[in-house]
Amino acid sequence: MMGHISLLDAIANGDADWLEPSYETNTQSVRHPIVGESSETLEILFDEDLLRREFVKRVIACPECGADHLKFELQCPDCHSGNTVPVDIHEHTVCGCVQPREAFSEDGVERCPECTSDIESFAEECELMGTMHHCRTCDGRFDSLTEYLDCPDCGPHTLTDVDTYRLHRYRFNEDRRGWLDRLVAMRDDLTRGLEADGYEIELGGHCAESAPRTDLQATDPTRETDLAVEIRDSINVETISDLQTVVDGTEAHPIVATAGESGSAATLAEEHGITVFEMGAANERTLNESVSGSSNHAIDRLFASVPNTSSSKALLPQ
Structure with missing residues (x-):
């Protein structure tokens, strides 16, 4: 799943302790703050032990109009x-x-x-x-007797015909706070470095109202290439496939910034036109220096890894 670091950052540091669910009749869907209708996104993060989950209630709705105020009836x-x-x-x-x-x-x-x-x-x-x-x-x-649920607008429905929704609320798993802070720091370091190099930055995430995006999108109208940067502690085949899907049909060059060595996955990524940028402890120090204005080595190194460029300045039109 793309953009999960920015999404988790928003959940972990938001105003609410829990992302409370709500059922919407007009769309016949379950919504949560931040992610909208993307309950599947929250379930993925829960399965990865990044979120805590609590059951709230079950909603039984009319399959035709979505009303959730059905009346239980018995008949001959x-x-x-x-x-x-x-x-x-x-x-x-x-x-x-x-x-x-x-x-x-x-x-x-x-x-x-x-x-x-x-x-x-x-x-x-x-x-x-x-x-x-x-x-x-x-x-x-x-x-x-025959059991059924009666919708005041659409009439009776059998118990097997109605739509059932299990509503859960979610919160960040504080046991993963150190992991998240480390990757958010990587994202923020890259953001400052790219902004210092003239890029406009938009943080990504995932919600139902828009397509999935990477953790960081960098654009500059004076350059030919936009950047789509995903922050990961490690990469695998799934990461490569997901990133390729997100940037497919766009002009953005895909980049995965990782916390350490990526090994054979980097080779596979490069075969698919994806740049892998390893940010170890030494690299992070260099990047921090570039943010303060004393050096631009890390950003130059990032663009040197992008095909057909030797530095960020090489992306400027000739």
């Missing part, structure tokens, strides 16, 4: 009437007759409707077998 399986009542079913232990309680009463006398013998003690001679549902509209009796 035959005539679909809601005019049903529960009735106790008893067995006459003498003859085995099984009937509702009221069937054992005739003219005020308790009598079995099957063997017609009088019942001296109903509690001793009859046993409760369970409960059935009696429909007063069609006079049917059923072991169970």
